Amino acid sequence: MIGWVHPGFLLIIGAFFVPLFKGRWKKGYLIIPPLAALIDVVLMYTGAFGQIPYTSWHLPFMEYELIFGRVDKLSFLFGLAFSLASVPVMIYSLHVTSSSEHMAQLVYAGSALGVVFAGDLISLYFFWEIMSIASMIVIWHGATEKAHSAGFRYIMWHIAGGVILLAGIVMYIASTGSITFNAIGWNSSSTYLAAMLIFVGFIINAGVPPLHAWLPDAYPESTVTGSVYLSIFTTKSAVYVLARGFAGFGPLMWLGALMTVYPIFYAVLENNLRRVLSYSLINQVGFMLCGIGMGTALSLNGATSHAFAHIIYKSLLFMSVGSVLFRTGTAKITDLGGLYKSMPLTCAFCLIGAASISAFPLFSGFVTKAMVVQASALGGLALVYVLLQLASAGVFEHAGIKVPFFTFFGHDSGLRPKEAPANMLLGMGIMAFLCIFIGLYPQPLYQILPYPVDFEAYTAPHVVESLQLLLFASFAFFLLFTSGIYPPERRTISLDTDWPLRIIGGKFMWFLREPMTGFAAWMDGGIKRIASDFTAFGEEKEERIFIGISVMLALLFLALYLIIEILYRWIF
Amino acid sequence: MDPILAVLALLGIVGYVSLFLGTAEPRHRHGDLFLTIVAFSLIVMVIAGLFIDWPVEFSWQDTTAFYAIFGFSAFTFLIYAAKVLRLWLSKEEDYYEKKGV
Numbered sequence: 185m186i187g188w189v190h191p192g193f194l195l196i197i198g199a200f201f202v203p204l205f206k207g208r209w210k211k212g213y214l215i216i217p218p219l220a221a222l223i224d225v226v227l228m229y230t231g232a233f234g235q236i237p238y239t240s241w242h243l244p245f246m247e248y249e250l251i252f253g254r255v256d257k258l259s260f261l262f263g264l265a266f267s268l269a270s271v272p273v274m275i276y277s278l279h280v281t282s283s284s285e286h287m288a289q290l291v292y293a294g295s296a297l298g299v300v301f302a303g304d305l306i307s308l309y310f311f312w313e314i315m316s317i318a319s320m321i322v323i324w325h326g327a328t329e330k331a332h333s334a335g336f337r338y339i340m341w342h343i344a345g346g347v348i349l350l351a352g353i354v355m356y357i358a359s360t361g362s363i364t365f366n367a368i369g370w371n372s373s374s375t376y377l378a379a380m381l382i383f384v385g386f387i388i389n390a391g392v393p394p395l396h397a398w399l400p401d402a403y404p405e406s407t408v409t410g411s412v413y414l415s416i417f418t419t420k421s422a423v424y425v426l427a428r429g430f431a432g433f434g435p436l437m438w439l440g441a442l443m444t445v446y447p448i449f450y451a452v453l454e455n456n457l458r459r460v461l462s463y464s465l466i467n468q469v470g471f472m473l474c475g476i477g478m479g480t481a482l483s484l485n486g487a488t489s490h491a492f493a494h495i496i497y498k499s500l501l502f503m504s505v506g507s508v509l510f511r512t513g514t515a516k517i518t519d520l521g522g523l524y525k526s527m528p529l530t531c532a533f534c535l536i537g538a539a540s541i542s543a544f545p546l547f548s549g550f551v552t553k554a555m556v557v558q559a560s561a562l563g564g565l566a567l568v569y570v571l572l573q574l575a576s577a578g579v580f581e582h583a584g585i586k587v588p589f590f591t592f593f594g595h596d597s598g599l600r601p602k603e604a605p606a607n608m609l610l611g612m613g614i615m616a617f618l619c620i621f622i623g624l625y626p627q628p629l630y631q632i633l634p635y636p637v638d639f640e641a642y643t644a645p646h647v648v649e650s651l652q653l654l655l656f657a658s659f660a661f662f663l664l665f666t667s668g669i670y671p672p673e674r675r676t677i678s679l680d681t682d683w684p685l686r687i688i689g690g691k692f693m694w695f696l697r698e699p700m701t702g703f704a705a706w707m708d709g710g711i712k713r714i715a716s717d718f719t720a721f722g723e724e725k726e727e728r729i730f731i732g733i734s735v736m737l738a739l740l741f742l743a744l745y746l747i748i749e750i751l752y753r754w755i756f
Numbered sequence: 757m758d759p760i761l762a763v764l765a766l767l768g769i770v771g772y773v774s775l776f777l778g779t780a781e782p783r784h785r786h787g788d789l790f791l792t793i794v795a796f797s798l799i800v801m802v803i804a805g806l807f808i809d810w811p812v813e814f815s816w817q818d819t820t821a822f823y824a825i826f827g828f829s830a831f832t833f834l835i836y837a838a839k840v841l842r843l844w845l846s847k848e849e850d851y852y853e854k855k856g857v
Contacts, residue, residue: 452838453846522780535773544772545765561813569814577830584772593780642757644808651768652801653827658775659798660831665779671839676846686852694856 191221195294203283211278218270225267248363251303257634262300262424265492276611277409285325289413292318296417304363305353316342322410331405338402349385368429390422391466393446397682404458408506415502423472432479440474441571448578453678457505457515464583475556481635486555493548497540500615504534511601517673522596531592533612540619542584548622551641771797
């Protein structure tokens with residue numbers, strides 16, 4: 185054994201060798217870092233101690249000890265999800281030739297693993313910030329004007345979140361004297377403010393409304409493969425830190441429940457498929473945060489397993505929409521329809537992702553989400569239960585029906601693109617296999633959850649409840665769609681909570697650009713005029729005489745002053 | 757997993773995909789067949805619900821076909837709510853560009 189190797193470092197260091205390879209060699213090389221990270225994480229599980237070992241790298245950092253490698257059940261689960269998803273996503277992106285894009289994506293994935301395995305708040309913050317920067321570069325690779333400005337807006341949100349988090353961390357360390365990252369003490373009055381700052385830093389990355397607007401703004405602007413990466417890491421690493429730091433924090437349950445409902449209305453209205461999926465992502469993270477906030481063993485198991493399943497089916501959905509974008513050049517519903525005839529495999533994979541996210545029995549979402557919903561029922565939380573069920577119907581509307589139906593069925597657009605390239609199909613195929621595998625055989629996933637699982641998803645009430653809800657929701661869709669009540673897609677965007685920021689921010693930038701620049705130009709001109717008057721002064725003979733007399737007078741006054749001063753001191 | 761539940765689940769997923777094939781435009785030549793499958797799956801789910809001992813965490817759960825009614829009404833509510841929200845929230849694609857921000 186060579187001891188513990190950080191899987192995130194395998195990806196980050198691996199990223200810097202990408203430019204050395206070209207053509208076929210590059211494709212061969214690219215798969216190595218994610219595969220190595222996956223093997224690394226899996227070996228951690230079957231480690232030398234027979235059980236999950238607690239191993240650490242210790243670095244002296246001032247008077248504290250940084251722990252880069254805390255491996256327990258919770259971090260292992262998220263580490264496995266991240267590294268497992270990285271492999272098919274890399275296969276999906278093998279056709280991309282840009283080295284810098286691959287590098288940014290690998291560093292992004294590596295830093296997310298760094299967050300997951302960080303055992304203390306300082307190294308957590310370190311990886312947190314790398315993740316922000318790397319993800320911004322992933323967005324910028326969209327290489328459009330929109331992607332560029334969306335990336336700037338994205339990083340402004342995350343810098344604000346990072347500064348709030350850092351302030352919280354510093355205050356927390358100052359009052360507790362320890363940098364260890366475990367449950368954050370929101371109950372004690374001495375650490376309450378620090379805990380709340382850390383909480384706000386975390387929920388900005390989780391995309392909790394109203395602090396979520398960066399997500400549907402920026403994620404759809406990245407490249408085909410960039411969006412898939414973005415859908416995995418930032419929000420789920422925030423779910424991880426909330427599960428570790430704020431399990432059982434009551435307000436989080438309500439934030440989560442509202443977070444499942446808020447985006448479903450937007451997802452109905454959006455025309456851009458990747459933006460629909462971004463809102464859907466917020467809704468799904470809501471289920472996780474709600475489970476974390478409830479804080480029971482069942483709800484925490486539900487939240488973390490839902491994160492695991494979600495990483496797989498959400499990236500599958502982003503991949504299938506990405507394939508359509510790759511082949512047709514558009515991800516707008518108004519331009520798409522009828523693609524099942526020429527892209528049958530992509531369509532099938534999209535349907536598997538859609539069935540998983542909608543929690544159809546036999547698919548992965550069913551065996552995980554049921555735990556969160558069940559926990560709310562057992563806790564007697566009627567309102568939370570109803571909100572979660574309403575959100576389930578909402579998920580089915582946008583991710584289960586809208587995305588596959590209007591892309592692959594719906595009104596035939598006449599487009600007959602080729603099926604997605606082989607590497608994309610393979611990447612999607614692995615994800616689709618995992619969705620069905622977890623759905624049919626959830627025991628391996630249940631075994632690695634933080635708490636022992638005493639839950640059976642496939643009971644008669646669960647199965648029939650889900651099928652009734654889903655099928656009758658689709659019946660409602662059928663009636664609304666065929667009667668023309670279902671809102672037809674239009675080429676629109678929807679205003680979200682960033683509207684005031686963007687308008688005020690835009691006006692502020694205009695103020696800087698127009699009046700302030702004009703004022704600066706006027707000042708500049710004025711100063712130049714005065715300066716040129718000064719430098720030109722003295723070129724004439726009379727002026728020189730004037731200067732000479734002025735200087736002599738000044739010296740005379742100075743001398744007089746000195747004489748008076750000396751006499752005064754001498755006398756008194 | 758109980759074989760009956762597995763059959764129900766399979767019927768559910770078949771009904772789900774059939775709905776898409778039956779609703780796509782222009783009509784699939786087996787469109788009516790697909791819609792018949794959908795109708796069949798709906799009826800089966802309601803009947804299946806009658807034979808189940810529903811848990812009673814909440815009193816409403818043993819209402820006949822509660823989740824069918826809930827799914828249908830939640831979906832309809834969502835669509836109508838979105839239609840209203842669209843009046844305020846939906847803007848032209850170049851809304852922000854036109855505002856110069």
